[in-house]
Amino acid sequence: MSRARDIVAPSNHPPVLAFSANLPPVIHQSLSSDSLHPSAKHSVVNHSPSCSPTDHTIAQFTTVVRKALSLPSRFVLPARFATMPSPAKKLRLDPAVYSSKWYPHNNHLPLKWFTKYLDDANKPFYQLQALREHQHARLAEANRLLPGSSSQPAVAYVLTRDFRLADNPALYHASELAAALEAPLVVVYPYSLESLQAHGTSAWSLLLQFDLLQLLSRAFSAKNVPLVVLNVPEKNKLDSLLVSFLASNNVGYVFANIEYEVDELRQHIALASCSKFQFFCFHHQCVVEPGKLATQKGTQYSVFTPWYRSWNAYVKANKNILHPLPEPDFANQPSFDLSRYSKPEYQLPEFPWQFKGEDYYNEHYRVTDLNQPLEHFRDAIPTILDYENVKLDVNKPTSSMSHYLAVGAITTRILIEELHKAKAIKTIDSGNSNAVSYVRQLAWRDFYRHILCNWPHVCMNRPFQLDYLDVKWEQLDETALSKWCEGKTGFPIVDALMRQLKQTGYMNNRSRMIVASFLSKNLLLDWRLGEAHFMENLIDGDFASNNGGWGFCASVGVDPQPYFRVFNPYLQSEKFDKEGTFIKKWVPELKDIEGKSIHNPYGSKISAN
Structure with missing residues (x-):
């Protein structure tokens, strides 16, 4: 037995x-x-x-x-x-x-197949970073171009796991470029149920994403910005169909926020490698972007405590990284012809699964306003100020922000800024001891993303x-x-x-x-x-x-x-x-x-x- x-x-x-x-x-x-x-x-x-x-x-x-x-x-x-x-x-x-x-x-694969990812040259994250090397200069040059004619190529923002308007670097810079060029802005959401299933997405999380997508669609529609849901039945065709859609729909500039899992990094690489449009991608999930912290030997940290000390020091030396970006103030001109993006097949489908937890979801998690995550956090600050006691009781939730963070409905930068505004913390590691402990837990989210980028075999x-x-x-x-x-x-x-x-x-x-x-x-x-x-x-x-x-x-x-x-x-x-x-x-x-x-x-x- x-x-x-x-x-x-x-x-x-x-x-x-x-x-x-x-x-x-x-x-x-x-x-x-x-x-x-x-x-x-x-x-x-x-x-x-x-x-x-x-x-x-x-x-x-x-x-x-x-x-x-x-x-x-x-x-x-x-x-x-x-x-x-x-x-x-x-x-x-x-x-x-x-x-x-x-x-x-793939158990037949030899160990060296995985250890090859210990070399930076083979890590998808660093391959993407190499393609981004001159991104800042390219973006500045694009913003200096004169506004074009009515046939001006569109600017596209590819929505992934960043269901928000504020502190959204890709959306912010896409909106700025569209305004500078007087070009239409289009939002594209690649939706593949098979891909979501392959990555183990729960019904709970998918319901939340559907809520947020509907709210974003209304917000964009009010600004005459179309949200195209690109329905892709087969996971292995997701990247190629996304590239094909962008290349064949008069899109000249593509913006996206970086996701750090291997499949998602490879999608970014596919977009960056296409010659039919310029691709710009931005870090958004981490306070300190991966690759910025290193030991005295120049290697990446694999233990949290020394990494956390380095994280604190970096944030203090680069305080600007704590400042969230504002919600972009942009709307497409009424004269833009956006009919090509309004086809029935570009609509969000019905929720695909029967789900017994829907009643509980509706009562406890339903999102009806894009500002709801922020208001929720503000209400949770008194609980955070008692964090060390709350976290030791299985009966009590802490801030209950993890589901919003997981789908990108809010960022850790916004949470830290709110703690500053409430005078709960003075610096990233000083102030109310409970609030500092809470920020330390937020830092764990950065840490594990740094691990994904530097040891990609954990995705395999x-x-x-x-x-x-x-x-x-x-x-x-x-x-x-x-x-x-x-x-x-x-x-x-x-x-x-x-x-x-x-x-x-x-x-x-x-x-x-x-x-x-x-x-x-x-x-x-x-x-x-x-x-x-x-x-x-x-x-x-x-x-x-x-x-x-x-x-x-x-x-x-x-x-x-x-x-x-x-x-x-x-x-x-x-x-x-x-x-x-x-x-x-x-x-x-x-x-x-x-x-x-x-x-x-x-x-x-x-x-x-």
Whole structure:
């Protein structure tokens, strides 16, 4: 029987922790306490050899345990650790899980196929940067051209994941050029349902994007600016059809904001490589654009804390980057003939999926005004000023801005500016301590995007740490995975959180770490299963943050050193849902259990139906 089955409790049987390492009592106690890594405040439990470090890290693991527990130098790990098999020579991803018609199973590829992306010359981000090298000069030259005739080529803004008017560099500069040339401005939104499905877009997120697209369409229509929805049935034709549409519709200048995932970067490269129009693209998601921060050796940061110090220093030295761009003041002239952009096939289609969560969405997430994200944040500032307390309670959301940030309805620059206006922060790292902590969390979003650009193999179902390609996760247990997804594992806090995710499309950051640790460190299932499930169910699904968070929790991502740290679901429950209020709300089967027994009803010998 696999451990994955052992750990999922039948309704009439208490859950069994199936990861005892038979360590001496003093080690068992220390590894089960919160004292091993005080700075991170994690609670940990032992794990089985299946999720132990591979044999080339045994010595390091032994050293860490020895130092943490002040053990004598003669201490060695139990034999079951020391005799682990060597890393395998082949990748072990299950092709049934990780294959699709969009991303075929490629375990036959040698390791060097992925390590080639460690060379900047092969990274799509730096390839695009090379094409942008003289962009500023080209844009200045274009703005100096004299207004043309009635046949003046149009200026196009390609809308991607930037559903807003303010602080939108591509839209701002496109509007400026259209005004300078007295040329028509056209907005193009390439829509491919197959592409959205390939990238795991949830119904929650797509509903939000449809809301914002409708609002933008009305805003542009009021300025006589057409919004063309370019419907592309097949994902692999998206780039070519977009280029073809722009080239064949009298478009001379194309503007877009940069997305940092590999597919999106390659789309930008395709646009930049077309000779029939000029292409201009702009950084918009990050406060500090990728590639600007480097260590003293000239390399890119892969650990957050030193990166964050560098990020703070860069922002202080370049304060202008914190200033959001205003909403562009531009309208097309009534005389422009825009009939070619008004065809029926250029309209947004009906929402494509049946979705049980639509009523909850309408009540909690529906957007009816483009200024709604900003007003929402202003209302959330009092909560942010209590951030350190709020984030430690699974019952409470923090700012509830993550879904707006994920689809580009607002930017982190605008949020930071609002904190300045409210006098919550003085500089990027000083002021109200809670507000500074909140800004630090915003910085994590920048950090994970920098990771995407500099280690693009994380977009290819590969861990950040390529050395861990050979980690052998438990063989896929569909029953265990299903119980985790449905919130039926028998662990109250895990079940409550997973049910919340299913019914609301959201859980806070601490909650995500608890269930991610449970899947990867307790069930020992491949973290990529959880990563995909989150993307397909979160309203704020964001590849960079989601991938980074799962890699961190599974100890295969950035800062992977704590490979032996596992969140204890019982201790986490006692800390972050002290009264059991959250558990009783989402797991009503346990509503009659009183006191601390709610966190571990089986261990308390209480019968729960």
